[in-house]
Amino acid sequence: MDITTHVSAQVNTPSEAPAPLRVAVIVASNREGRFAPVIADWFLSRTAEHDDLDIDVIDLAGIDLPTALSFNPSDEVKALLAQVSPRLDAADAFVVLTPEYNHSFPASLKNLIDWTGSEWHAKPVGFVSYGGMSGGLRAVEQLRQVFAEMHATTIRDTVSFHGPRAHFDDDGRHKDPSAPNTAAKALLNQLTWWAHALRNAKSARPYTG
Numbered sequence: 001m002d003i004t005t006h007v008s009a010q011v012n013t014p015s016e017a018p019a020p021l022r023v024a025v026i027v028a029s030n031r032e033g034r035f036a037p038v039i040a041d042w043f044l045s046r047t048a049e050h051d052d053l054d055i056d057v058i059d060l061a062g063i064d065l066p067t068a069l070s071f072n073p074s075d076e077v078k079a080l081l082a083q084v085s086p087r088l089d090a091a092d093a094f095v096v097l098t099p100e101y102n103h104s105f106p107a108s109l110k111n112l113i114d115w116t117g118s119e120w121h122a123k124p125v126g127f128v129s130y131g132g133m134s135g136g137l138r139a140v141e142q143l144r145q146v147f148a149e150m151h152a153t154t155i156r157d158t159v160s161f162h163g164p165r166a167h168f169d170d171d172g173r174h175k176d177p178s179a180p181n182t183a184a185k186a187l188l189n190q191l192t193w194w195a196h197a198l199r200n201a202k203s204a205r206p207y208t209g
């Protein structure tokens, strides 16, 4: 996976081309032996076709936040939050790559959401899901409820892979990419529409919740 961080000044005046949208791609699985990097690499191959997107991959395998929440976190936890919170805050939009665990989404993702808050406000969230027969869709439907609480808007169209291991070759290439590529196009089209609309709205009138 190519992990890059971009935190640059946002300029978006009506007379100029809009500044690139900053999209945080969140890799939710931190499981040992996870399939997530294959899904992430495929999705990054889709975003690479959009030079109007500034991608920041936030891999939860690298951010080991404790599950015990605190209003007075230790210096160690503050340092972990400092690794992730400003990047969420800087994003105009999110794409969550989530597997399904026990008909829901991974605890690592809920933990990140519970440790954070306003970073998500008034921003769109898209989903790429994967799992068994349901392709992770049960995880996605539950996340829609969670992200409503975070003042975020979730994108209708998703990409979902059921039994993904059978669909990718040993080099991580999708064997029949036409349908998922089309799904990714719809997801990114809707995500960028909402991201521009909400960024413009917030520059005219800050979101106060």
Ligand SMILES: Cc1cc2nc3c(=O)[nH]c(=O)nc-3n(C[C@H](O)[C@H](O)[C@H](O)COP(=O)(O)O)c2cc1C
Residues within 6 Å of the ligand: 029, 030, 031, 033, 034, 035, 036, 037, 099, 100, 101, 102, 103, 104, 130, 131, 132, 133, 134, 135, 136
């Ligand atoms: C603890 C656990 C629970 C799972 N529960 C489900 C499930 O309820 N439904 C499903 O379709 N797949 C389920 N799976 C399969 C995973 O979605 C699948 O293995 C996926 O590749 C896991 O993502 P990861 O390898 O990136 O962690 C489960 C896997 C694990 C490890």
